[in-house]
Amino acid sequence: MSKIISPKVEFAKLREKVKSITPEIFDSEGKFLNLIEGEWKCSGKPLDFISPVDGTNLGALPMLDRENALRAVRFASGEFRVWSKTDLDERKNRVSECLGLLQENVDLIAKLLMWEIGKTYNLALTDIQRCIEGVQWYVDNIEKLLENRTSLGLISNIASWNYPMSVLMHAVLTQVLAGNSIIAKTPSDGGFISLSVTFALARSCGLPVSLVSGSGGELSEVLVRNEHVDCLSFVGGRTNGRDVAAQLVNRQKRYILEMEGVNTYGVWEFSDWDELAKQFKKGFDYGKQRCTAYVRFVVQRKLFPQFLEMSLKVLNSLKVGNPTIVNSAEDDLPELDFGPIIKTEQVEELKGLFHNALTTGATPIFDGELDDDLFLTDQNKSTYFAPKSLVNLSRQSELYFREPFGPIDSIVLVDRIEELVGEMNISNGSLVAAIASDDEKLANRLSKEIRSFKVGINKMRSRGDFDEVFGGIGESWKGCFVGGNLLIEAVTISNNRQPLRGNFEDYTLAPDRR
Numbered sequence: 095m096s097k098i099i100s101p102k103v104e105f106a107k108l109r110e111k112v113k114s115i116t117p118e119i120f121d122s123e124g125k126f127l128n129l130i131e132g133e134w135k136c137s138g139k140p141l142d143f144i145s146p147v148d149g150t151n152l153g154a155l156p157m158l159d160r161e162n163a164l165r166a167v168r169f170a171s172g173e174f175r176v177w178s179k180t181d182l183d184e185r186k187n188r189v190s191e192c193l194g195l196l197q198e199n200v201d202l203i204a205k206l207l208m209w210e211i212g213k214t215y216n217l218a219l220t221d222i223q224r225c226i227e228g229v230q231w232y233v234d235n236i237e238k239l240l241e242n243r244t245s246l247g248l249i250s251n252i253a254s255w256n257y258p259m260s261v262l263m264h265a266v267l268t269q270v271l272a273g274n275s276i277i278a279k280t281p282s283d284g285g286f287i288s289l290s291v292t293f294a295l296a297r298s299c300g301l302p303v304s305l306v307s308g309s310g311g312e313l314s315e316v317l318v319r320n321e322h323v324d325c326l327s328f329v330g331g332r333t334n335g336r337d338v339a340a341q342l343v344n345r346q347k348r349y350i351l352e353m354e355g356v357n358t359y360g361v362w363e364f365s366d367w368d369e370l371a372k373q374f375k376k377g378f379d380y381g382k383q384r385c386t387a388y389v390r391f392v393v394q395r396k397l398f399p400q401f402l403e404m405s406l407k408v409l410n411s412l413k414v415g416n417p418t419i420v421n422s423a424e425d426d427l428p429e430l431d432f433g434p435i436i437k438t439e440q441v442e443e444l445k446g447l448f449h450n451a452l453t454t455g456a457t458p459i460f461d462g463e464l465d466d467d468l469f470l471t472d473q474n475k476s477t478y479f480a481p482k483s484l485v486n487l488s489r490q491s492e493l494y495f496r497e498p499f500g501p502i503d504s505i506v507l508v509d510r511i512e513e514l515v516g517e518m519n520i521s522n523g524s525l526v527a528a529i530a531s532d533d534e535k536l537a538n539r540l541s542k543e544i545r546s547f548k549v550g551i552n553k554m555r556s557r558g559d560f561d562e563v564f565g566g567i568g569e570s571w572k573g574c575f576v577g578g579n580l581l582i583e584a585v586t587i588s589n590n591r592q593p594l595r596g597n598f599e600d601y602t603l604a605p606d607r608r
Contacts, residue, residue: 103418105150105209111202112287116294126156126286129293129305130166132173138162138307143286146212146434147418149474155286158308163316166304167277171248171322173302174275178245182273186233188299189271193226193233195295200226203259203288211255211284212434212477214417217380224260224559229267231560232582236271239579243586245273246348247324250317252278252338254330255436256383258285261557263292265327265576266303269585274325275302279317282309283436310334314341324348325585329385331499332569339572339599348574350584350596354497355524355570358390359554360514360540361397364530366552367404373554375408378481381432381501386526386556389497392517395507398485402459405483405503409460412481415468428468434477435500441479444500447493451504454488459505495520511540519545523568526555547571571597 113120118134121127127134140154158166177185196203200222207218232239249269253262258281266276278293280286286307293305306313318326318341325348328338335353342349364370377388393401417433435441452458462480469475481501487494493504506517518527527546531537534551541549547566548555557564558577565575574584574596583594 103205103208103215105145105152108202108205108209109153112206112291115199115202116291119290119294126153126290126307128156128158128162128166128307129290129297129303130158130162131169131304132297134294136162141282141307143210143284144437145209146284146436146477147209147416148470149476150209152209152287155280155282155307158306158313160312160316163306163308163313164320166306167248167250167316167320167322170275170277170302170304174245174247177270177275177302178273180273182236182240185271185273186236188301189229189267190233192267192296192299192301193229195299196222196226196292199291199295203291206288206291207258207285208417208433210287211258211436212417213380214430214433221257221259225264225267228260228264228559229271232268232271235561236582239582240272240586242589243272243582244589246585246587247274248277248322249274249325249327249585250277250279250323251327252317252330253281253328254385255281255284256380256385258289259292261329263289265581267296267301268581269327270296270301270303272582272585274585275304277304277306277317277323279313280305280307282307314338318342319345326350327584328352335572348584348594349572350574350576351572352385352525352566353570353572354385354499355546355566355568356390356495356497356521357386357388357524357526357546358392358518358520358544359388359527360518360529360544361391361393361401362511362514362529362531362540363394363533363536364397365400365532366530367400369552370530371404371408374405375411375431377554378412378431378501381414381435381479383436383499387497387499388526388528388554389502390504390506390518390520392506392508392514394514395509398505398507401505405505406460409462409481409483412462413468414462414464414478414480416470416473419470430468432501435479436477438476440500441477444479444498444502447498448482448484448502451484451487451491451493454491456484456487456491456493456504459483459485497521515540515543519543521569523566523570525564525566525570526550528552528554565597567597572599573597 138156204218460483483503485505528550561578563577
């Protein structure tokens with residue numbers, strides 16, 4: 095393979111383009127600002143943001159204190175009163191104008207995502223295109239979706255770093271279209287620059303959106319518990335989600351809390367290994383840093399030889415490297431399966447989980463290594479982690495009951511169907527699951543026993559697009575379900591008092607608030 099010699103996507107050039115398109119997001123010294131009270135201001139306390147790609151300093155998050163965040167929330171709440179009275183056709187026109195600006199800048203946004211969160215160009219492009227296409231579906235169908243419903247109020251959005259466009263920006267623009275005002279927190283681990291650009295474009299179209307950066311400890315009270323916030327939309331880890339849920343106890347507030355579970359793929363009486371290999375390879379997109387990634391495979395023991403042959407072939411084919419560099423022979427971005435893990439601390443945690451599994455009795459079947467030809471010479475590789483796979487995990491292993499949020503697969507062998515179901519339900523609820531079987535009737539029957547919101551038969555499931563409902567079971571989700579009409583219902587009030595659909599805690603049913 096020809097040696098890779100230079101960056102293809104240079105961040106300095108991207109930053110200059112950002113300044114030319116959205117100069118308002120910077121102060122006179124080139125520091126990033128927050129979007130509060132309808133203006134870009136308050137550089138806050140700077141927190142250096144380091145790219146996972148190679149350790150480059152991309153700038154500083156403008157971390158707000160509680161008082162400035164409170165000002166932002168109060169102003170955003172006030173914007174709702176005007177925006178909710180704006181004619182629906184006008185709201186559609188402004189959101190459509192915003193989508194047009196996003197479309198004009200997809201290449202820039204995708205390349206920002208490469209540097210900020212380490213996505214390959216194709217995956218980053220998919221993230222922004224899914225946002226645009228998804229919101230367009232709501233623009234085309236909003237009249238019907240809003241029948242007998244009125245807007246709710248101020249929606250607070252706190253989301254993880256991995257899908258800033260197709261998850262966070264998609265939700266924000268849909269919530270605005272439904273007549274709500276928005277305040278969102280930038281993820282501290284990545285995505286704040288691309289979100290600053292897209293929020294600036296949205297604000298230029300007259301959309302009532304605010305964007306703040308800050309620590310969870312400093313801003314939690316303001317963005318979660320504050321009386322001006324009418325609904326909280328949260329996407330993140332289970333630990334933080336539990337903390338947020340605890341803050342909502344005895345509070346009559348709408349909430350959507352999406353958290354992770356251990357998503358499993360069961361294999362029973364199955365023979366189409368070529369098809370499963372395609373799914374297995376696709377499952378490594380973005381290094382399995384997704385809440386819908388499949389990380390646990392429960393396999394009928396007699397099929398383990400075939401499963402092992404299939405998985406090893408795929409694992410040996412995976413390419414992990416720097417997504418921003420060019421091959422000297424082809425002058426093009428490399429074809430990678432995934433790039434870096436989001437931060438060094440997460441890599442160290444993955445190493446710890448793998449080591450813990452080995453010391454508690456698991457057997458490694460694949461321990462990948464990084465290929466130097468997929469990196470710049472002497473570049474920082476501390477955020478890169480080659481895929482690994484284990485079998486026969488002990489129940490004393492940390493990986494047995496938790497999601498690694500990275501490219502470590504766990505394989506559990508079973509002899510009876512009852513064992514298959516039990517091992518697939520190990521995390522008390524998950525977002526997605528799948529069953530591979532030649533007997534589809536059996537697979538469909540088993541799917542009813544799997545504690546997962548979506549169960550694929552001979553295929554993996556994901557969040558879905560447009561009108562597909564999404565939610566979770568057990569500890570993987572709390573609050574309103576979303577997707578299609580349910581996403582609109584989650585952020586509007588029913589004029590005929592229809593109940594919300596979702597996975598709610600007993601302490602509150604998130605009633606309509608007028």
